Amino acid sequence: MAKDYYAILGVARGASEDEIKKAYRKLAHTHHPDKKGGTEAKFKEINEAYQVLSDKMKRQQYDMYGRVFEGGQGAGAPGGGFGGFQWDAAGGFEGENFSDIFEDFFGFGRQGARASAKSARGEDIQVTLGVDLEDVAFGKEKEIRLKRHVACAQCSGSGAEPKSEIISCETCGGTGQVHTQHRTVFGVIAQTGVCAHCHGRGKTPKHKCAHCHGAGIRQESDAFTVKIPAGIDSREAFRVAGKGEEAPYGGKAGDLYVIVSVASHSEFSRQGSDLYKNSRVSFSQAALGGKQEVSTLWGAITLSIPQGVQSGTVIRVPGKGMPKKSGYGKGDLFVSVFVETPAKLSHRQKELLDELKKEGL
Ligand SMILES: [Zn+2]
Ligand SMILES: [Zn+2]
Numbered sequence: 001m002a003k004d005y006y007a008i009l010g011v012a013r014g015a016s017e018d019e020i021k022k023a024y025r026k027l028a029h030t031h032h033p034d035k036k037g038g039t040e041a042k043f044k045e046i047n048e049a050y051q052v053l054s055d056k057m058k059r060q061q062y063d064m065y066g067r068v069f070e071g072g073q074g075a076g077a078p079g080g081g082f083g084g085f086q087w088d089a090a091g092g093f094e095g096e097n098f099s100d101i102f103e104d105f106f107g108f109g110r111q112g113a114r115a116s117a118k119s120a121r122g123e124d125i126q127v128t129l130g131v132d133l134e135d136v137a138f139g140k141e142k143e144i145r146l147k148r149h150v151a152c153a154q155c156s157g158s159g160a161e162p163k164s165e166i167i168s169c170e171t172c173g174g175t176g177q178v179h180t181q182h183r184t185v186f187g188v189i190a191q192t193g194v195c196a197h198c199h200g201r202g203k204t205p206k207h208k209c210a211h212c213h214g215a216g217i218r219q220e221s222d223a224f225t226v227k228i229p230a231g232i233d234s235r236e237a238f239r240v241a242g243k244g245e246e247a248p249y250g251g252k253a254g255d256l257y258v259i260v261s262v263a264s265h266s267e268f269s270r271q272g273s274d275l276y277k278n279s280r281v282s283f284s285q286a287a288l289g290g291k292q293e294v295s296t297l298w299g300a301i302t303l304s305i306p307q308g309v310q311s312g313t314v315i316r317v318p319g320k321g322m323p324k325k326s327g328y329g330k331g332d333l334f335v336s337v338f339v340e341t342p343a344k345l346s347h348r349q350k351e352l353l354d355e356l357k358k359e360g361l
Contacts, residue, residue, distance in 0.1 A: 005049035005062065013063075017054065024050040033185055040185055122149065122217075122245035122254035126237075129258050131228055133265040137297045137322055139230035144258065145223045149245040152212035157248050159216035160205030167206050169198035176202040201249060216248025226258060231273060231323040234262045268297065273331025275321040278338055281305055286339040287361075296320040296333055303335060311339040 006013050009023045024046065029035070031042040052058045061067070127146055135142060151157035160166065168174035172195035181190045194200040208214030222243075229238050237259045244254025268275045279294050289307030293300050298320055306313075314336050321331030345353065 003045075003049070005053050008045055008049040009053065011053075015053075020050070020053050024054070034183060043185065120247065121252045122247040124244045124254040124257060126257045126259065128261055129226075130261050130263060132263055133268060133270065133322075134297065135228050136230065136232055136260070136262055139228055139323070141225045141227050143223055143225050144240075144243075144256075145221065146256075147219055148222050148243070149217040150220050150222060151246045151248065152209060152216055152218050154211035155209035155216065157216040157246070157250065158205070159209050159212060159214040159248060161207035161209055164205040164207040166203050169195060169202055169204045171195050171197035172202065174202040176200040199249065217246055228260070229325075230327075231325040232260050232262075233270075233272070234260060236260055267295070268333075270322060273322045273324045275331065275333045276336070277333065278336045279303070280338050280340045281309065282340055283342060286311075286337070294335055297322075298330075305337065309337050309339070311337065313337045 006015070009015075009020060009027065011019055011023045015023070027046045028043065028050075030038070031046060032038045033040045033043055052062050125146065125148060127144065129142060129144060131140075131142060134140070152159070155161070169176070172178050176195050176198060177192055177200070178195050179190070179192050181188055195202075198204040205214065209216070212218050224243065226238075226240055232238060237257045240256040240258060242253045243256035246253040262270075268277050270276070275297070277294075279292065281292060285292070285305060286309050287307070289305050289309065292303045292305050294303045294317075296317070301317065301320065303315060303317070305315075314334050317333040317335060319330050320333035323330050342349070
């Protein structure tokens with residue numbers, strides 16, 4: 001075993017993700033090279049240990065083999081040094097374990113960039129909706145409940161107290177942008193970011209709305225009905241415009257994408273716009289042929305059973321399948337006929353069958 005990462009972070013081998021994160025934060029703050037008494041070597045070591053122990057897969061490898069294998073996504077493996085997170089020009093450090101921690105250090109991060117994106121247009125939301133075959137066949141309406149950001153009712157999304165004076169933002173001097181320079185272990189990083197105070201608008205209300213603290217949006221539970229597009233299939237999605245996250249300060253709301261998951265049906269199976277079902281016919285009906293009532297999604301129909309039908313014969317019923325996605329017409333229903341051999345016979349039935357047997361049937 002090369003290095004004892006648990007000892008480096010001062011945690012037990014069975015430490016939880018949370019304990020590891022806490023220990024890392026504390027040590028990283030103490031040993032950060034920008035801090036008095038901080039050393040780069042120690043800081044790198046702490047980061048190396050955290051990269052492995054905060055990653056489920058790497059930690060498992062390390063526990064089993066005492067090392068983490070290089071290759072693939074495994075940047076930042078022991079000896080590989082200080083990798084594993086990437087500078088992203090748009091926002092800051094990528095990687096969920098690091099972004100919040102680096103925000104702590106440097107006072108910047110993705111928050112600013114995110115906020116500016118939000119003020120332009122709200123983010124899209126994706127949900128999965130479980131529906132029945134009937135919902136899809138008839139294009140029924142279904143209720144969707146979700147939590148999303150909606151414009152603050154108190155200030156209509158402006159973030160200002162009613163009649164508040166609008167002033168130039170003091171933080172950015174009205175430019176909407178802030179310039180920051182940070183000395184880090186990677187060197188000096190200069191960044192232009194969106195002013196977090198005014199969200200890039202350069203202007204800010206003198207008195208912020210008390211309801212949303214000036215954000216203009218609030219996360220709330222929302223419920224509304226959507227119409228299921230007739231004929232949609234599982235894993236397909238439809239868009240509900242404007243039902244994504246709403247944006248503050250007059251920005252456009254994002255869209256909601258509903259991914260459909262169609263439950264399996266007790267009677268019908270489906271392939272595209274065609275439906276399939278089984279239908280049992282009696283022994284004598286199969287031999288003689290005749291009419292049989294068969295249920296479909298579109299009401300019962302009378303099926304003509306041809307004389308002498310064999311078990312497994314498929315009868316096609318045009319236009320009784322699912323609506324086509326084009327909006328024109330429906331697919332077909334395929335009925336598989338299964339001939340039932342009687343398991344129990346009455347005395348009379350047995351007599352008659354014996355007669356038939358003598359006739360060569
Ligand atoms: Zn500002
Ligand atoms: Zn408000």
